[in-house]
Structures are given as structure tokens and as C-alpha cells.
Amino acid sequence: MVTGHVFIATSLDGFIARSDGGLDWLLSRDDPGEDHGYDAFLKGMDGIVMGRGSFEAVRALGVPWPYPKPVVVLSRSLAPEALPPDLRGHVEVTPEPPRPLCERLARQGWRRVYVDGGAVIRSFLAEGLIADMVLTRIPVLIGQGLPLFGSLPADLPLRHDTTHAYPSGLVQSRYLLDPPA
């Protein structure tokens, strides 16, 4: 079975973006020459599953497509034919729910998937499909925004693995989750 892996940054009060999607509070903390382990994390993944919200946010940045691995966009509203030609072959759009999607990806040979986007991460957590999370906390309170976490069918105990405090003030922790019994 595929395991889901999270690598995401939040404000200290737990938001992944402002309510309008703004990432200024995060991008302004960019530290040239320090990728906080992102490249090594991505190298260990077979591909990326992200929500439509994250896909549209990356597109809106207007930068070249930044992902060197296959990307699956979860959406019940985006038509696959609407994908711009430059992304065909790199990006797949699917309305599949998380578990059947993971089963299909496993049949295709995927083992480890980078799961991105707040709503999609919450769906994968609720289904017991996340094996670990690397959370990088940015030392800023933004008061409101798009949350990373939300309601769950039951408590999810986490095991702390590592924490690293960067000189810039970013604090990164890795947590492990047990597969559901």
C-alpha cells in the first residue's frame, strides 16, 4: 500500500495560507541556500497528490511548473481536458477518493506519496493514510487563514521523531503516525 507523507509550513497559529490564499508571511521568510530538507524529502517520493486549491495556488504564482515528479490533482470540479497543454503528461486530475486512489497508485508501483493541501491532508489523515508529517513552523501569528488541521473522526496520537530549530527562527518537527489497527 502507498504511504502518505506531509511536508508543509504553517504560521505559529496553525495556518497554511491567509484566507485569500496569501503566502507573503511564508515567502518573506525564504532563506536563500537553505531548503529545510525539501529536496531530500521530495527525492524520497514517487509522486505528489495535491488538492485543487494547492494546484491553483501554484499555477497562480506564474512560475515554471516546480515539480520534478508526477502530480495527481484531486478535484471533483476540474475537467481533466482543462489542463494546460504544458502540464499534460506531468499532471493528472482525478475525482477519486483518497483510499481508492492510493490503491490504484500502489498498483502502478508507487510506494511513497507527498500529500499536499490543507483539505486533502485532512482527508488523508481521517482515512489513516498518512505515515509521517514534517511541519515547519514560521514564527508569526497571522490570526486567521486556511487551517492545516480540523475535525477528525477520532483522536490521532502522534509520535515525535525530531525537531530542528533553524537560525532563521523556523522550527521543524517530524511526527510519525501509526497505521490504523
Ligand SMILES: NC(=O)c1ccc[n+]([C@@H]2O[C@H](COP(=O)([O-])OP(=O)(O)OC[C@H]3O[C@@H](n4cnc5c(N)ncnc54)[C@H](OP(=O)(O)O)[C@@H]3O)[C@@H](O)[C@H]2O)c1
Ligand atoms: N504553507 C504551505 O506550506 C502550503 C502548502 C500547500 C498549500 N498551501 C496553500 O494552501 C491553500 C490550499 O489548501 P486548501 O486546504 O485550501 O486546499 P487543497 O487541499 O489544496 O484543495 C482542496 C480541494 O481539493 C478538492 N478535493 C478533491 N477530493 C478531495 C478530498 N478527498 N479531500 C479534500 N479535498 C478534495 C476539492 O476541490 P473540488 O471542488 O475541485 O473537488 C477541494 O476544494 C493554497 O492557498 C496554497 O497556497 C500552503
